Amino acid sequence: MLVSDGLEIRGGGAVSVDTESLREAAGRFDRMIDDLDVLQRRFGAARAELADERRFGWAAVGAASVFARDLDATIVQAVQIAGDLRHAAAVYELVELDAEHAALSARGDGAGVTAVERRRAELLRMFPGAEGEAFIARFDRAVMWPSYLVRQATETGSELGGIFSELGAAIGGVALGGATLGAAAIFGVGGWGRLSRDARLEGEPSAIVLRSTPPPPRMTTAPPDLASAAARMPGAGEARVRVEKYTMPDGTEQFAVYIAGTQSLGVGGEDPWDVQSNAELYTGNRSASYEATLAALEAAGAKPGDTVHAFGHSQGAMIAAHLALEGLYDMATMVSFGSPVEADVGADTLAVAIRHSDDPVAVLAGGGHETAVGAPGSFTAEREAHADSGVVDATVPAHSMRSYAESAALVDASGDPRVATVHEVFARLGQAEGIAVTEYAAARPQPPAAGRLSPRGGEDAG
Structure with a gap:
């Protein structure tokens, strides 16, 4: 569904077209054709009577003939549209089936693979030409999904090269645009940002020091919508994780956790929300920021199996994805802003992904899974956030939490x-x-500064 400001909302996966909606539309055309057929037969009888009554004149007979011809053309056109809709539904379903086939094969689900192959063969019997069109649709997605980012990179390269000459503008545009397309293709084919349902973090837990900070005095009720949830994302101050503990009318407890994005460009420094944690999480390893989020939930009273609703930006979205996959908590909802990964969280988690087509961090997800992920009602919302291109893109405005x-x-x-x-x-x-x-x-606990004596320092040190 395309709404204002270029925002597209879709159910996720390789195809943003609802095949059932196409078939329902074809069915509506079928019903219209039936009604037109009835009208055609009734009008044919009336036309014959009109021809017999010459007193009405030849003008009336001529007008009736024109109407009958237009009615015939409308029926033919409606039949063609209904057929085209069913053909398009078959093409898009083949794309979905091929993606599902790959996912089921990877899981070793033989029965699922057989069912998909049976349905695929049935579609090809009814629509023999659909296979080639499905291949083109898959190729188009593989090439075109990073198109906004490639365009901006090309324009930026051209602007930078134009400082020197017209030839420099051409070379700069081709070089930066081509490099961006190549990088996007690598991440798309590599699939490192597409986390399977059985993906688990490896490595030993990192040591962290957790402390509570005074929460802002506002926002002490549940957020009414996504914008309000986005406004609660920590990171502007000291806080990196915000936990809201809800005591429900039946006495049970639920938790909402908001996890900040990267806050430091350092590697292994004091702040766990740094480049090192980004690299560790993206390559499937435990990070200090992940351990800090677990510690924050535990400190707030969350116990294994409790219901959790997670909201994360950038690195925080990666943490939320792994929280859902690890299964320590009952992850009811996962909302990501500008995530570098997309996790197949299963049918029990409502997954909402908000991402920008011109956000280079979101490109790391490789276009996301080819099949929809999450519980019914899950969706991906995407738009181009910063249409202007140039050197300002070096600050990555499309990735900012304000933009999201x-x-x-x-x-x-x-x-x-x-x-x-x-x-x-x-x-x-x-x-x-x-x-x-x-x-x-x-x-992160920091080692003693160089030259500082240990508790057993001096001549007595062993």
Whole structure:
């Protein structure tokens, strides 16, 4: 569904077209054709009577003939449209089936693979030419999904090269645009940003020091929508994780966790939300930021199996994805902003991904999974956030949390029925009888400064 400001909301996966909607539209054309056939027969009888009554004149007979010809043409056109809709549905379903076949094969699901192959053969019997078109659709997705970013890179390269000469502008545009397309293709083919359902983090837990920080005095009720949830993302101050503990009317507890994106360009420094943690998480290893998030949830009272709703930006979205996959908590909802990964979280987690087509960090997800992920009602919302290109793109404005908060507001106002599903999650949290809010800062333990004496320093040191 394409809404205002270039925002596209889709169910996820390789195809943003609902094949059932196409078939339903074809069915509506079938019913219209039946009605037109009835009208054609009735009008044919009336036309014959009109021809017999010459007193009405030849003008009336001529007008009736024109109408009959137009009616015939309309029926032929409606039949063609209904057929085209069914053919298009078959093409897009083949794309989905091929992606599902690959996923089932990777899981070793023989029965699922057989069922997909049976359905695929059935479609090809009915629509023999659909296979080639499905291949073209898959190729088009593989090449075109990073098109906005490639365009901006080309324009930026041209602008930089133009400082020197017209030839420099041409070379700069081709070089930077080509490099961007090549990098996107590598991540798309490599699939490192597409996390399978059985993906688990490796490595030993990192040592972290966790401490609570005073939460802001505002926002002590459940967020009513995605924009309000985005506004709660920590990172502007000391806090890196915000946990809201909801006591529900039945006495159970639910938790909402908001996880910041990267805050430091350092590697292995005091702040766990740094480049090192990014690299560790993206390559499937435990990070200090992940351990800090687990510690924050535990400190806020979350126990294994408790219901958790996770919201994350960038690195925080990677952490949220792994929280869902690891299975320590009952991850009911996962909302990501500008995530470098897309996780196949399973049918019990409502997955909402908000990403920008011109965000280079989102490119690391390789276009996401070819099949839809998450529970019914899950969706991906995407738009171009920063259409202007140039040297300003070096600051990556499309990846900022402020930009994603603006997109969240557009999603809330879109009117798409899938958005109502996540709004219902907020409404249920709003029924809580009590809310406790805690924000946490975290740090890696740092070694003693060089030259500092140990507790056993001096001549007595062994």
